[in-house]
Amino acid sequence: xxxxxxxxxxxxxxxxxxxxxxxxxxxxxxxxxxxxxxxxxxxxxxxxxxxxxxxxxxxxxxxxxxxxxxxxxxxxxxxxxxxxxxxxxxxxxxxxxxxxxxxxxxxxxxxxxxxxxx
Amino acid sequence: xxxxxxxxxxxxxxxxxxxxxxxxxxxxxxxxxxxxxxxxxxxxxxxxxxxxxxxxxxxxxxxxxxxxxxxxxxxxxxxxxxxxxxxxxxxxxxxxxxxxxxxxxxxxxxxxxx
Numbered sequence: 001x002x003x004x005x006x007x008x009x010x011x012x013x014x015x016x017x018x019x020x021x022x023x024x025x026x027x028x029x030x031x032x033x034x035x036x037x038x039x040x041x042x043x044x045x046x047x048x049x050x051x052x053x054x055x056x057x058x059x060x061x062x063x064x065x066x067x068x069x070x071x072x073x074x075x076x077x078x079x080x081x082x083x084x085x086x087x088x089x090x091x092x093x094x095x096x097x098x099x100x101x102x103x104x105x106x107x108x109x110x111x112x113x114x115x116x117x118x
Numbered sequence: 119x120x121x122x123x124x125x126x127x128x129x130x131x132x133x134x135x136x137x138x139x140x141x142x143x144x145x146x147x148x149x150x151x152x153x154x155x156x157x158x159x160x161x162x163x164x165x166x167x168x169x170x171x172x173x174x175x176x177x178x179x180x181x182x183x184x185x186x187x188x189x190x191x192x193x194x195x196x197x198x199x200x201x202x203x204x205x206x207x208x209x210x211x212x213x214x215x216x217x218x219x220x221x222x223x224x225x226x227x228x229x230x231x232x
Contacts (some may be wrong), residue, residue: 035220037223042225043207043225043226044223044224044225044226045211045221045223046223047220047221047222050220091160091161106151106163108163109160110159110160111160111161
């Protein structure tokens, strides 16, 4: 079975604090891809990052960083020095390649609602 | 087009009426997805298309829901005999392929059934 769990439903921080959003996934496949999307109040989902299962190197993009740990099946997302504009719902998602019986659809977590307060 | 376009952006309908939601994906994207997001909820997968084919219809909530895609481009999601529980934001996304490329989302259609 494939599953994505975002245990944190809501997080509230004060501006400039660092915040980490957790994502734990389940899959039997050795090849898979993980994604993070941001959904601001406007509603449109915005792609943030894609990571394949063979690349465990952590990635940093400005104030955003991602920590991929295959040993714990986690793909956590950290925002450093958070800003009010970071307030959004963040979704983690998983997709595995086509094989017999696999529907090849994105499996989504339920999202973490982040509120950054001034 | 430059992005995924969905129409209408808002739809209010009376219970029992049929509605049709449209999605115009990014040109050249072979994969197209429909999702539903109820207030404060995560994304609920409805259906995806690879070209004009929909291999997985298991996410459609009931037989009142159907979707089609023609010419490997525009897709329509039809809800017959709408119910109040169908009220949600319906999101469409497209991606170059199914397997590992990021999906680009439209702004959604907010459906309200009164």
